Amino acid sequence: MTNTPPFPYSPITERPSIEWPGGATVAVYVGLNVEHFLVDRPSTSIWPGTADLVPDPLNYGWRDYGARVGIWRTIESLDRHGIRPSVLLNSMVPAEYPQIIRAGLERDWAWLAHGRTNSALHADLPPDEERRVLADIVDTIADAVGRRPRGWMGPGLTETARTPHLLAELGLxxxxxxxxxxxxxxxxxxxxxxxxxxxxxxxxxxxGKGTPGPEFVRIVRDQFDQLRNDAHPSGRVLALALHPFVIGQPFRARYLDEALAYLAAQPEAWLTTSDEIAAHYRRAISSTPHQPR
Known part of the structure; x- marks a missing residue:
């Protein structure tokens, strides 16, 4: 364990300038959470009153809507605007929902490791067990999609103090x-x-905080507009995080479409994936002297 974060402090005002491809100022990617939830474990809930029950039809059904219905509505919107998502993939998904994997392979999605299931956080694992668990997650995803994931997001954005080291050992x-x-x-x-x-x-x-659909569109627009303003002289990243059981609800579909249409219409946006952002940044830092801009 450590009492310091795994990175140094670096104010954004004191870094080499980042230039994105094609003169873009904002790299935009969609982080699409494709997850599996266990029926006998509590997880993300819309109403906590039944969350500890087994079974919990209310909350499990709400989450399960994403894989059964919401993902397909979301895919239609992504396709309409030519956006390849960065898929945050639980390793249990290929066995449970192979149709989603096939849809992603047809569209050449980017695949990231996202733990086994979002019903279990990635925390409090002994070193040898964590090494084994991570290797199994990565290997399972690689077998399903034909290539090893390059990125990681823990379920619930969770890690142990060793996780980045172990991921690096696995080639992430x-x-x-x-x-x-x-x-x-x-x-x-x-x-x-x-x-x-x-x-x-x-x-x-x-x-979850009650944001109405039109306000969601305005927030996405405001996020992009401010990042574009900030991006002179150094590029920024806009990450739009989506969950099919939330954004895939029928009454929200038009607002996702409006938000994606706005992003896709921006000449200063590089519509890309998190894989490509990481690769471009790595090439840039390998060829640029580390002098403050």
Whole structure:
């Protein structure tokens, strides 16, 4: 264990300038959470009054809507605007919902490891067990999608103090768990990056607080507009976090479509994946002297 975070403090005003491809100022990616929930374990709930019951039809059914219905509505919107999501994939998903994997393979989605199931956080694991668990997660996803994931986000954005080190040993290159920046940055762990993710620009948190659909669209627009303003002279990242059991509800579909249409229409947006953001940043830092801008 350690009493310091796995990265140094770095104010955004004192870094080399980042230039995204094609003159873009904001790299935009959709973090699409594709998850499996256990029927006999509590997890994310819309109403906590029944969350500890087994079975819990109210909350389990709400979550299960995502894999049965919501994901397909969300895919239609992503396809309509030419957006390849970065899929945060529980390793239990391929066995449970192979149709979703096939849909993603047809569209060449980017695949990140997202634990086994979102019914269990990635915490309090002894070292040998964590090494084994992570290897199993990565291998299972690689077998299902034909390539090893390059990124990690823990279920509930959870890690142990060893997780970045163990992920690096397995060949992973970046994590999304530390949501503390608008740019990628280097971890203290050799070879490991942090790529921005958001618990604010996140359908689960926004709609969970009662945000109406038109306000969601305005928030996405405001996020992009401010990041574009900030991005002179150094590029920024907009991460839009989506959960099919939330954004895939029928009455929210038009608002996701409006938000994606706005992002896709911006000439200064690089619509990309977290994999490509990490790879571009890694190439940039390998060729740029580390002098304050």
């Amino acid at each position: 290159e970046y994590v999304l768990d530390w949501t503390n920046d608008d740019q990628p940055y280097e971890f203290a762990v050799p070879g490991m990056l942090s790529v921005p993710y958001s618990v604010e620009l996140n359908d689960l948190l926004l709609f």
